[in-house]
Amino acid sequence: MTPRLAVVEISELDPFDDAALQGWYHVYRAALTEGREYHSAYAFEEVRGVLRTPTPSQRLRPLLARVDGEVVGVVAIWIPLLENRSMLQLAVMVRPDRWGAGIGSALLAAAERMAREEGRSVLVGEANYPYDAPADGAGTRAAEFARRRGFSFGLGDVQRVLDLPVAAGLLDELVDDASRHHHGYTFRQLSGIAPDELLPGLAELRGAVETEAPTGDIARERGAVDLDAFRADEEALAQQGRTRYTTVAFGPNDSMAGYTELVVPDFDPPWVYQWGTLVWSAHRGHRLGLALKARNVAFLQREVPDRKAVRTWNAEVNSPMVAVNEAMGFRPVERMGEFQKRLG
Numbered sequence: 001m002t003p004r005l006a007v008v009e010i011s012e013l014d015p016f017d018d019a020a021l022q023g024w025y026h027v028y029r030a031a032l033t034e035g036r037e038y039h040s041a042y043a044f045e046e047v048r049g050v051l052r053t054p055t056p057s058q059r060l061r062p063l064l065a066r067v068d069g070e071v072v073g074v075v076a077i078w079i080p081l082l083e084n085r086s087m088l089q090l091a092v093m094v095r096p097d098r099w100g101a102g103i104g105s106a107l108l109a110a111a112e113r114m115a116r117e118e119g120r121s122v123l124v125g126e127a128n129y130p131y132d133a134p135a136d137g138a139g140t141r142a143a144e145f146a147r148r149r150g151f152s153f154g155l156g157d158v159q160r161v162l163d164l165p166v167a168a169g170l171l172d173e174l175v176d177d178a179s180r181h182h183h184g185y186t187f188r189q190l191s192g193i194a195p196d197e198l199l200p201g202l203a204e205l206r207g208a209v210e211t212e213a214p215t216g217d218i219a220r221e222r223g224a225v226d227l228d229a230f231r232a233d234e235e236a237l238a239q240q241g242r243t244r245y246t247t248v249a250f251g252p253n254d255s256m257a258g259y260t261e262l263v264v265p266d267f268d269p270p271w272v273y274q275w276g277t278l279v280w281s282a283h284r285g286h287r288l289g290l291a292l293k294a295r296n297v298a299f300l301q302r303e304v305p306d307r308k309a310v311r312t313w314n315a316e317v318n319s320p321m322v323a324v325n326e327a328m329g330f331r332p333v334e335r336m337g338e339f340q341k342r343l344g
Contacts, residue, residue, distance in 0.1 A: 006067040006098070008106040013062040013074075015051035023071035024064055031074075031093035036128065038159055038311060038333045042240075043267035049240035056229040057082050061114060065094075065107050073103040075111050079118055082224035088120040092145075099141075108149055115343060123341045124218060125151065128334060131158070135316060137337045151339040155216030155315055158322075160330035162310040164272070165301050174294040174327060182286035184252035189299045191245050193234050198248065201256035203230040209276040214315040218338050241266035245303060247296040249279070249288050257283035260292040262300050262310065272300060274312035277321065290324045297328070 013024050025044050032041035042050070051060060058078050065073035073094040080087060090111050094104045115123055127142035135156035137143025143153070194202050207223025237244070246261040258279030262272050279288045297310065313336065314321050 005102040006072070008073070008103055009066045010106060010110045011064050011066070013051070013064050015048070015062070020064065020071075021048065021051070024062060024074050027071055027074045027095050028076070028093050030095050034096045036334070038161060040128070043265065045267040046240045046242065046265060049236070053236040053239045055232045055236050056226065057233055063107060063110055063114075065103050067098070067101075067103070071095075072098045072101075073107050075107045077111060077114060079120070082226055082229060083221040086120055087122045087124055087220075088115040088118060089124045091125060104145060105149065112343060121343050122219075123151070123343065124154075125339055127337045127339060129337070131332050131334050133335055135335065135337075137335065143337055143339070146337075146339045149341070151341040152217070153337055154218040154340050155214065155338040156317075157313045157336040157338065158316050158332050159311060159313050159334040159336065160325055160332050162297070162312075162325075162328060162330045164297075164307050164309055165305070166297055166329060168298070168301075170329070171294045171298045175291055175298075178287035178291035178294070182249075182288055182291065185257065185283075185286070185288065185291075186250045186254075187291070187295055188248045188250070189246065189295070190248075191303060192243055193238070194246070198256075199227055199230065200225070202246075202248070202259060203227055205256065205259050205278050205280075206230070206276055209278045212278050213321070214317050216315070216317075216338065218340055237263075244275070245296060245300050247292050247299060249283070249292055251283055256280075258288050258292055260289075260296050262296055264300070264304050264307065270306070270308035272304070272307045272310045274310055289321065290327060293324055293328060 013020055015021055025047055029041050033039040051062060058080050061077045061079065063075045064071055076091045078089040092104050092107050112123065125146065127137055127146055129137045129140035129143060133140050136153040203225050207225050210220050211222045243264045244261050245264065246259060248259045249257040251257040260277040261275045263275050264272050277289060277293060312325065312330065314325065
């Protein structure tokens with residue numbers, strides 16, 4: 001039986017309204033965890049930190065959908081401020097027992113109105129589906145919801161998981177094998193806030209990682225190198241209870257050649273999240289990507305020995321990084337499609 005279409009009331013969330021924030025989070029969590037062992041929902045403390053800590057790099061405008069006074073749907077909206085200023089990123093989430101009642105469509109329509117208010121012409125969102133589904137999610141609930149509402153598939157990603165601890169012998173072997181290809185390179189490891197002397201190089205690498213990796217049909221701009229915004233983002237991450245563990249490679253002339261980082265959330269055990277990895281093109285071909293990631297996992301295991309797994313997302317077409325992950329023991333568990341819609 002098709003659910004009866006609901007009369008939906010939509011409003012913008014005040015993140016400092018504790019009751020409203022709890023209602024928003026309850027729906028967010030229920031929607032993202034339904035049927036997914038490796039879901040992407042943040043812990044409440046992290047969501048609270050994100051929504052209550054503005055940064056110069058983006059503005060957040062979350063929405064609530066109520067039916068008969070009860071929160072049944074939400075949308076997270078990210079508005080980039082330094083680059084991609086024609087874009088609005090969003091995630092529509094509906095409580096699973098209310099799927100099919102028109103709530104998601106109402107939220108998406110509200111998000112489109114907001115995009116126009118903000119002068120944005122491109123909506124970008126994601127859809128998760130099982131690993132055995134087609135790369136474009138054809139036939140899956142989330143992907144077909146997006147397609148019916150004018151979104152087109154732009155890029156297919158795969159989530160992979162690395163069980164911890166990784167045998168020290170394997171990590172040593174990977175580092176030793178890779179080191180034969182990058183004589184003269186050195187490495188430095190750090191946790192938490194980056195020291196001032198590394199800030200410019202790390203900001204440039206992190207800003208480039210989105211566009212150096214495959215983007216498919218999603219037209220993204222290279223991240224702006226704004227050191228004040230970079231610092232503010234680091235401080236916001238600390239407010240969320242998340243700590244970066246970073247390994248940096250330096251070339252023979254001491255210039256920064258590449259980096260990788262793992263993020264450990266205080267409120268979301270037992271996970272670790274692989275974030276950016278990038279080696280500048282002038283330094284590729286020396287197996288630095290493998291050396292960086294193997295060294296960083298070994299660093300993590302020394303510093304935070306109680307975590308059970310690392311999770312990462314890669315574009316399926318990013319063959320070099322997929323090969324590095326497979327050499328380390330990552331296994332695929334889920335797919336995600338990146339979708340976009342251009343507003344007329």
